Amino acid sequence: MSIIEKQKKEVTIRFAGDSGDGIQLTGSQFTSTTALSGNDLSTFPDYPAEIRAPAGTVAGVSGFQIHFGSKAIHTPGDMCDVLVVMNAAALKANLKFLKPGGIIIANTDGFGKKDLSLARFAPTDTPIKDAKRSGYIVIEIDVTKMTRESLKDTGLPLKDVDRSKNMFVLGVLYWLYSRPLDPTIQFLTRKFAKKPEIAEANIKALNDGFTYAIATELFSERYSVDAAPIEPGTYRNITGNDAIVLGIAAVAKRSEIPVFLGSYPITPASEILQGLSGLKNFGVTTFQAEDEIAAIASAIGASFGGSLGITTSSGPGIALKGEAIGLATMLELPLVIVNVQRAGPSTGLPTKTEQSDLLQAFYGRAGEAPVAILSASSPADCFEVTYEACRIAVEHMIPVMLLTDGYIANGAEPWRLPKIGDLKPIDPRYEKDRENGQDATPFLPYKRDENLVRPWAIPGTKGLAHRIGGLEKEHETGNISYDPDNHQKMTEMREKKRDIIANFIPDQEMDEGSETGKLLVLGWGSTYGSIKSAVFEAREEGLDVSSLHLRYLNPFPKNLEKLLNGFDKILVPEINRGQLSKILRDRYLLPVEGFNRVRGVPLTVSELKEKIVQMYNS
């Protein structure tokens, strides 16, 4: 039988299996190899919520999806072309993500009586047969048997042999998508440098999987995906949380301002604290606090001492920090608050994604407490936005809230490495020693510059000893003041100081399409990829749709109002109940329409495109 070679523009593969099956490693190896092959790509891991759910159950299924292509890729893909399942539970949990007529690669050893029962199939159920009947192409491989056969001469215990199953499957997929084996062979050699026998076993399983796919003519087609037109440069793969870690480290190194991270572990933000804890030689001090409040309070204390205080959390933690954020607005010290948003109020869906803390970021504090708000649109974007949030906090002596979410925190994409010299310098407002020490003219801690920014007078500086606090400040002196006019003035100044930041951020640029027209699709945060792809598809079909994506949410870029006024209709897709829509209507009195879903998952390109087409034609 001859095998047909086909070119594909884009492919989505989903790997699924038990938590112990090495799914994440398989996925990340496929990702690395794909990146090295020059494709554009986007990935998303789908971890089980439970740390160690019983093996073989649906709750214990771990997934990993990769979308790659010879064109620009902006999302991990709505539905997959290929679903790899290591057991019955994985099929049960993931069949809904497979396109009609798609390929299932099933490890038949994971479909025994016990596996069916653990996955809550009836003993008489035949899920593989059913899938075939539903029009899916099912490739059955007894991976366990094949791997044991492959490694029978290694002398390794069966437990270690079975752990190489994922490499056998990876070998099969590498053949199917015409990928080289070398990058993974090199990885395995590095990873198991101290256990060469394990490295060899994994490499053999990988090779044998590849050969098995040829020898057994499992597939009637084989695919190749050409390199994508990608901006030249050096790339690495990165998750959103890791990009924040690197952004903070870059601030510490570039600005020479000591950085202090006070944080309390919370899903899905913990990786930032973990990552920075390992970078002690980069001028970052980390402090795992006793709770969310102590985390931010310690960051404020560090900022008072001349460090850049940062705290990282998720929505419920940010709620606890609210009072301290208010204190920071009164103290007018630099502070960065990272909110890796998750789904729902209270504990909600901690491992799922949502954008529903935007109103909390805008308004969720006692009194008039203005903060600056930025958002990241993709995993790689987190680096630059983090750097920018820190720059604004330091140069404007203000708390800055940075919004990301679980989707971009855990998702990964290629990141073009920045040139360190291109990172803007950060200029701290440290006030200098007064030569005459305490006898000099009284220091005015709340005397502002032309941008309403007060000096950063840190303990240890001669002649500047002063007291600050949460009580209303008298203009300039910073003394306690209950004067009504002073409170009015200071309230307005704090807000104006935040609004002046608009003079120090770039104008809003269009993402797709022209600056005026019939329909504008406007988004913020992690919906970027879905919006970009949906708008691109609509434009390919001849619809003159434009899109823009906001990074700066408060203040908005100065030219935003003008851009919005250039369109007949504005669509704002969000993973919430319409929070940015509300703000835009309030700010610009425009009839903004929302597209809102809160299912804990990213918006799909197809549902969004459908909405765009419908709105465009109505």
Place this chain on the structure above:
Amino acid sequence: MSTQKTVNGSPTNGNLQAKDFASDQEVRWCPGCGDYTILKQVQNLMPKLGLDPENIVFVAGIGCSSRFPYYMKTYGMHGIHGRAPAIATGLKVARPDLSVWVVTGDGDALSIGGNHVIHMLRRNLDINVLLFNNEIYGLTKGQYSPTSPRGQVTKTSPAGSVDSPFNPLALAIGANASYVARAMDRDPKHLQIMLERSAQHKGTSFLEIYQNCIVFNDGAFSPYTDKTQRDNTSLYLENGQPLLFGADDAFGVRLDGCRPEIVDLRSGKWSKDDLWIHDEQDRNKAWLLTALFDDNSSEGKLPRPFGVFLAEDRPTYEELVKQQIAAAIERKGEGDLESLLTGEETWTVKG
């Protein structure tokens, strides 16, 4: 870092006096408040620290006592309710060179901020904590506090409080504090000694100061401050010395196993050699000492100790943090941003 200064070497404040540490702000506590004495004693202490005012920071939460930083001509922060220990922790970790003081009250430290207090104590940052205990909420005008005795009638406990109060020093030792001590506003001389000892201790020094709230809880500590009673109720601790109290040291405390009991030295049955000898290094004994917590409003009770209960040497949190950073730099060198950003695996797309 260029932003940090050390206070090592000889201090330059040789000529400073207490008044040089008083800010220009009008002090706004009620006339007769115990806070005035404490403020005066702290200002008296300041020149003895040998530090320039700019190297000292007072951090407070919310409450009457927490206004304290405004009255000190040093750096200061009046924070939010209960969070001063957390603010001070961040400050001290970031700036180990500074002398950091936390001024707090019984509500601020033991109610809303209880969590931060216990964690600060176990971590043992080199911070001096002054807990003004007046057994009442003063700034909110007279509700019972976590140290108010059971049965106390206040605005929110008209039938008497049913809460069991905290024993603050037992709590502190339970939280693994390295230093705990007790003083009172009405004995300024002893208070001065305690403040000095607290300042000298390397680690979190937890000094509870009985402070009279003249408006909402006047006389709460009169058994220990009233001239006619205090000899028989107050026991002043001296390291290495037996536990003695009463006029002419007529009474002592001995340990019957783990149980403290009062003995009358005039009876001829007991001598000073039989008494409990105070040892500030002994955590077990310090723990037992905190149990001397009888209600002394009636006679014949175990006296209330004043002085240093425990002063234990152990590494401070910020020292350990600093050591880890130094070790990381020693091991890996100063972080190289370029290689950090590059990571382990990259690929190059050519133009």
